[in-house]
Amino acid sequence: MNFPILTTILLLPLIGAIISIFVPKEKSNIIRGIAGLTTFISLILTIFIYYLYYTRYMLTGGYAFTESIPWVADLGVTYGLGVDGFSLPLVLLTNVIGFCAVYSRSWSEEKRAKEFYILLLILITGVMGTFLATDLFIFFLFYEVVVIPIYLMVIIWGSGSKTRTDIGKEYAGMKLTIYLLIGSAFLLAGLIWMYVLAGDMLGAPTFDLATLATLDFAPNLQIAIFGLMALGFLSLISMFPFHSWSPDGYAGAPTAVSMIHAGVLKKIGGYGLIRIGIFLFPLGAKFWAPVIAVLAIGNVVYTALISLAQKDMKYVVGYSSVSHMGFVLIGIASLSLIGLNGAVANMFAHGIMAALFFSIIGYIYGITRTRYIPDLGGLAHQMPRLAGTFLVAAMASAGLPGLLTFVPEFTIFIGAFDSPVTKIPAFIVLTGIVIGAVYVLRMAANVLFGPRKKEWDYVEDIKGFSLLPIAVLVAFAVIFGLFPSLLMDMVNSGIEPIAAKLLAAGFQIGGSL
Amino acid sequence: MDINVTYLALEILTSLLAVLVLLLGLLVPKEKRHALGYVLAAGLVVVLVLSFQYYGLNETVIFGTFTVDDFAVFFKQVFLIAAVLVILSSTMYVQKMNGNYEFYIITVVALLGMMVLVSAADMLTLYIALETMTISFYILAGYKTDQKSSEAGMKYLILGAVSSAVFLYGLSLVYGMTGTTVIAEIAGKVQDLSTLSPALVFGLLLVLAGLGFKISLVPFQMWTPDVYEGAPTPVTTFLATGSKAASFAIMARILLVALPDYSAHWQFLVAVLAASSMIIGNLVAIPQTNIKRMLAYSSIGQAGYIITGILALNVAGVTALSFYSLVYVLATIAAFVVVMTFSAQTGSDEIKDYAGLSQRSPFMAAVLTISMLSMAGIPPLAGFAGKLYLFKSIVAQGYLWLVILGLVMSMVSVYYYLLVAKVMYLSEPLDNTSIKVPPGAKFTLLLTMIALLVFGVYPQPISVLANLAGSALLP
Numbered sequence: 001m002n003f004p005i006l007t008t009i010l011l012l013p014l015i016g017a018i019i020s021i022f023v024p025k026e027k028s029n030i031i032r033g034i035a036g037l038t039t040f041i042s043l044i045l046t047i048f049i050y051y052l053y054y055t056r057y058m059l060t061g062g063y064a065f066t067e068s069i070p071w072v073a074d075l076g077v078t079y080g081l082g083v084d085g086f087s088l089p090l091v092l093l094t095n096v097i098g099f100c101a102v103y104s105r106s107w108s109e110e111k112r113a114k115e116f117y118i119l120l121l122i123l124i125t126g127v128m129g130t131f132l133a134t135d136l137f138i139f140f141l142f143y144e145v146v147v148i149p150i151y152l153m154v155i156i157w158g159s160g161s162k163t164r165t166d167i168g169k170e171y172a173g174m175k176l177t178i179y180l181l182i183g184s185a186f187l188l189a190g191l192i193w194m195y196v197l198a199g200d201m202l203g204a205p206t207f208d209l210a211t212l213a214t215l216d217f218a219p220n221l222q223i224a225i226f227g228l229m230a231l232g233f234l235s236l237i238s239m240f241p242f243h244s245w246s247p248d249g250y251a252g253a254p255t256a257v258s259m260i261h262a263g264v265l266k267k268i269g270g271y272g273l274i275r276i277g278i279f280l281f282p283l284g285a286k287f288w289a290p291v292i293a294v295l296a297i298g299n300v301v302y303t304a305l306i307s308l309a310q311k312d313m314k315y316v317v318g319y320s321s322v323s324h325m326g327f328v329l330i331g332i333a334s335l336s337l338i339g340l341n342g343a344v345a346n347m348f349a350h351g352i353m354a355a356l357f358f359s360i361i362g363y364i365y366g367i368t369r370t371r372y373i374p375d376l377g378g379l380a381h382q383m384p385r386l387a388g389t390f391l392v393a394a395m396a397s398a399g400l401p402g403l404l405t406f407v408p409e410f411t412i413f414i415g416a417f418d419s420p421v422t423k424i425p426a427f428i429v430l431t432g433i434v435i436g437a438v439y440v441l442r443m444a445a446n447v448l449f450g451p452r453k454k455e456w457d458y459v460e461d462i463k464g465f466s467l468l469p470i471a472v473l474v475a476f477a478v479i480f481g482l483f484p485s486l487l488m489d490m491v492n493s494g495i496e497p498i499a500a501k502l503l504a505a506g507f508q509i510g511g512s513l
Numbered sequence: 514m515d516i517n518v519t520y521l522a523l524e525i526l527t528s529l530l531a532v533l534v535l536l537l538g539l540l541v542p543k544e545k546r547h548a549l550g551y552v553l554a555a556g557l558v559v560v561l562v563l564s565f566q567y568y569g570l571n572e573t574v575i576f577g578t579f580t581v582d583d584f585a586v587f588f589k590q591v592f593l594i595a596a597v598l599v600i601l602s603s604t605m606y607v608q609k610m611n612g613n614y615e616f617y618i619i620t621v622v623a624l625l626g627m628m629v630l631v632s633a634a635d636m637l638t639l640y641i642a643l644e645t646m647t648i649s650f651y652i653l654a655g656y657k658t659d660q661k662s663s664e665a666g667m668k669y670l671i672l673g674a675v676s677s678a679v680f681l682y683g684l685s686l687v688y689g690m691t692g693t694t695v696i697a698e699i700a701g702k703v704q705d706l707s708t709l710s711p712a713l714v715f716g717l718l719l720v721l722a723g724l725g726f727k728i729s730l731v732p733f734q735m736w737t738p739d740v741y742e743g744a745p746t747p748v749t750t751f752l753a754t755g756s757k758a759a760s761f762a763i764m765a766r767i768l769l770v771a772l773p774d775y776s777a778h779w780q781f782l783v784a785v786l787a788a789s790s791m792i793i794g795n796l797v798a799i800p801q802t803n804i805k806r807m808l809a810y811s812s813i814g815q816a817g818y819i820i821t822g823i824l825a826l827n828v829a830g831v832t833a834l835s836f837y838s839l840v841y842v843l844a845t846i847a848a849f850v851v852v853m854t855f856s857a858q859t860g861s862d863e864i865k866d867y868a869g870l871s872q873r874s875p876f877m878a879a880v881l882t883i884s885m886l887s888m889a890g891i892p893p894l895a896g897f898a899g900k901l902y903l904f905k906s907i908v909a910q911g912y913l914w915l916v917i918l919g920l921v922m923s924m925v926s927v928y929y930y931l932l933v934a935k936v937m938y939l940s941e942p943l944d945n946t947s948i949k950v951p952p953g954a955k956f957t958l959l960l961t962m963i964a965l966l967v968f969g970v971y972p973q974p975i976s977v978l979a980n981l982a983g984s985a986l987l988p
Binding site: 071072073074075137140141142143144145147148151152155156170174177178181182184185186188189192193195196200228 | 886891892893897898901902904905908909913916917920921923924927928931934935938939970971972973976977980
């Protein structure tokens with residue numbers, strides 16, 4: 001039997017959490033060390049399998065490093081893990097951000113540090129599990145595991161905003177939780193429905209994704225089930241008009257949670273939509289794609305305009321992340337190989353970029369105790385290193401060539417212009433890129449540049465362990481920017497079978513999609 | 514049709530145990546009598562272990578009045594587990610009552626009622642067992658001598674007596690139309706009836722109302738919050754777990770074994786009862802400030818989920834009902850034992866007094882959170898597996914609307930559960946004294962917490978037994 005490397009990667013953070021339970025709570029440095037070490041090993045192992053997959057398995061495609069243990073016989077559950085070109089980048093993303101989140105400054109985690117790191121490690125395991133699972137029961141298990149730790153982390157270690165005094169961290173945490181849970185209720189209803197139907201068609205119940213993908217569900221059922229599931233996934237990826245939890249939640253959450261939530265957790269929505277929704281219900285996807293495309297315009301343009309008006313840095317990034325998800329949704333709605341490639345790659349790119357932003361803002365807030373843009377200004381004088389990384393994040397957000405966000409966005413538009421459904425929305429969405437550049441550059445200008453402000457002379461530039469997460473994230477942004485094929489080829493190998501299924505479904509109903 | 518005592522051995526042992534402990538108590542000084550709980554619990558554990566021998570028998574004895582099928586055995590184990598855990602956790606309570614150890618004895622008598630109840634194959638046996646259980650609970654509910662407890666006992670007595678009368682009248686109508694009291698024979702007689710019998714439908718309606726009261730389904734739920742709040746917490750725990758699980762079991766037996774041919778008439782009613790219980794229970798729980806009342810309303814919602822298992826009309830549905838009953842019992846015991854321990858030391862059941870419990874007793878806070886999240890059906894806890902079993906069994910019958918409603922209402926329930934979690938984890942404690950958990954309660958909490966976690970990730974052990982139970986009821 002092969003070494004269960006995916007289980008190792010998956011369970012390492014959880015083992016870290018369990019060890020931490022037995023460490024006295026005063027020793028917060030040791031607990032942080034455990035969290036850092038376990039996530040670091042997971043990260044290294046993930047990079048290793050990424051390399052292995054890229055060199056060995058990518059040409060043939062399909063799942064690799066699979067593990068499968070029969071789990072619950074009468075439900076047809078197997079403990080199945082595996083990675084392919086689609087999930088592996090997202091697993092990598094989870095581990096990068098997980099590791100960086102441990103060392104990012106979450107201003108008040110010094111208070112009750114033990115609980116903080118335990119919940120954080122559970123959260124990282126949960127997010128990773130959804131990407132690794134090849135069994136839908138296991139997928140859903142991890143999908144909901146993450147919600148409760150996030151709630152506790154937001155209400156205990158979160159912070160209110162100066163611009164929105166009516167929205168406290170407790171309100172933000174509850175809003176985020178309820179939105180995601182109600183969404184997941186519809187998702188679960190769809191899952192159960194599909195599971196029962198599939199059980200009848202196959203004669204034996206199963207949650208195995210590959211087996212389910214061989215079935216052809218009736219068109220009207222596909223439409224209904226895709227609709228139910230999409231309600232869950234789309235509220236997680238914060239599609240307009242189900243997005244309002246997202247900026248409030250990110251603003252209220254501590255840095256580590258904002259990083260993981262905006263960076264990876266949200267991407268589970270896109271991942272599920274493609275991996276489960278489109279893969280199993282191509283006809284349902286075709287039915288709903290125009291709706292998604294039109295609502296995506298709301299994401300990109302409407303929230304970009306809101307973002308222009310924000311004065312709190314976290315709200316700017318929060319709304320910008322909703323806006324960026326609009327691009328992903330356009331790519332998904334195009335239902336073409338190229339568009340889907342772009343969407344997945346953009347999820348990865350945005351994850352790195354958003355995590356970088358939140359990590360930097362976390363540092364600034366931790367040291368200045370403010371995120372209010374008019375209070376800040378001229379910070380480049382006191383913090384040249386931080387200012388440099390801030391600019392990298394800003395340029396990445398604006399989609400500058402040479403950084404990792406450029407190629408994915410470009411690919412999305414190539415795919416979108418090619419598809420009749422998304423052609424017009426894609427044109428409208430182009431304006432979003434311009435607005436996106438405006439709000440992010442204006443924020444950079446107002447925070448970093450301008451005359452030196454005396455009150456910030458005491459702040460120290462970023463260094464040591466605080467610099468570590470930011471340096472790692474910048475490195476990823478640059479490497480994947482300069483060598484986009486590292487990402488794009490990988491994603492392409494994972495999306496191809498899904499696109500092939502779409503194509504087959506197109507022929508089946510006698511027309512192209 | 515012989516009288517073979519071995520089939521009754523579990524019940525006989527249980528009653529002997531009660532008598533033995535009653536006599537032992539006379540030899541023990543008052544201040545030490547609470548320790549008899551450990552003796553009793555140990556004895557019941559022996560009965561529980563023995564009960565595994567009874568799987569696979571599937572026999573009906575004593576002139577067709579008493580059946581030992583896997584369904585009955587499964588539920589007997591559920592009651593035994595509930596009774597053991599309740600008795601273990603209530604030693605502190607008995608100690609405070611000056612060694613009034615009769616509490617233990619009446620609890621065991623109630624347990625005996627439940628055990629006979631699920632085995633009853635005849636309507637008369639069933640009714641007698643039901644009354645044994647209920648009358649014990651009338652006494653237990655008013656066990657404390659304060660006003661609230663007396664009020665709870667009185668309220669439960671009056672409403673309980675009315676509902677028993679309604680139930681009995683329903684049974685007598687069923688007997689009148691079919692001419693038999695043997696549950697398994699009723700179905701055959703119903704088939705012989707050439708036309709739809711209005712009197713039988715009316716009887717069915719009354720039976721449902723009587724059971725609805727015991728299970729506290731909306732609209733028969735009004736006694737629940739008051740009795741749960743007023744009764745001593747150990748009693749509430751047993752009432753909310755054992756008594757309810759027993760009523761689920763006989764509801765399944767009567768509807769699915771005796772009256773499957775009238776399913777067209779009762780299916781819709783049961784669906785409406787389930788839906789209204791889910792909605793009202795979960796929504797009214799939100800504004801509650803007393804944790805016992807909150808849990809009472811949440812248990813009304815839980816009952817709504819559980820009876821959906823009957824709607825499936827098949828083995829999968831009964832399996833799910835049995836599975837979820839056990840999970841519900843474990844989660845409810847965990848929650849109420851925390852409440853019991855907390856109020857024994859602080860004298861309060863108000864949610865606001867739970868402030869900072871995570872610092873005063875991290876263990877209790879964790880158990881309460883986990884048990885509530887299990888009730889809400891959040892994975893990886895056992896409640897999630899239970900809901901999956903339940904809802905998958907009824908989707909095939911076209912109850913998708915009920916599934917969606919149930920899932921959305923579960924998520925609504927997360928809201929009020931998280932409000933409690935917020936108070937425990939976020940608010941500063943009112944005083945910094947740590948709360949000690951007595952050994953019996955600690956064992957209960959630890960066991961239920963581990964069970965909820967393990968069976969959520971790996972439900973196989975329970976599902977195998979539940980499957981036996983389901984297959985036995987609907988061969």
